[in-house]
Amino acid sequence: MDEQSLNKVPSQEVRQWAMFCHLAALAGMVIPFGNLLGPLILWQMKRENSPFIDEQGKEALNFQITVVLAFVVCFFLAFIVIGVFLAGLVGIGALVLLIIASIKANEGKSYRYPFCLRLIK
Template structure:
């Protein structure tokens, strides 16, 4: 198993592909995680955190849809989740490059 901080950082930043393509924030990190988890030191841990975060975001976005009818709270939720989905991958990529363990807020543990 090799240590590859750059690939770990890229995996965190790969969540931002949605900003360019409109989709892929779950798919791209999932592909990197599945193909590299046996080869790269700490990839399994980082990949699970990212996938849990992305799945959690999807659920929160779905919850916001009916909340739009309730005083527009869903729109506020969309904005907050959108900001979180951009900021935390960047923060955690920086933490990873500095050798720190990244944490994603509001993540439901789907994959242990």
């Protein structure tokens, strides 16, 4: 993106869809792998509408992929007990970061998750 489009605040509708891309991960509380499917579906539907939605949708999806991988590691570490505690920390951390990202996206600010593997470019 050029510098002029970076300084421009996205419209309210664009900001809401970017926020929904992050919040769609909460579908994982209801549907197995919903934390991956929610952001993926919204990003695929709305990425053509705005570069901001495209960027935040990719960021949300990359973070949820990272969270799933972290839970897989925790599953294997559960056999030596520490994985149970780590899974709790990963869950709480993911929820807090998801809320922060949603708020930033709704403000029109680009958010990048820390500790995130960026597999989708």
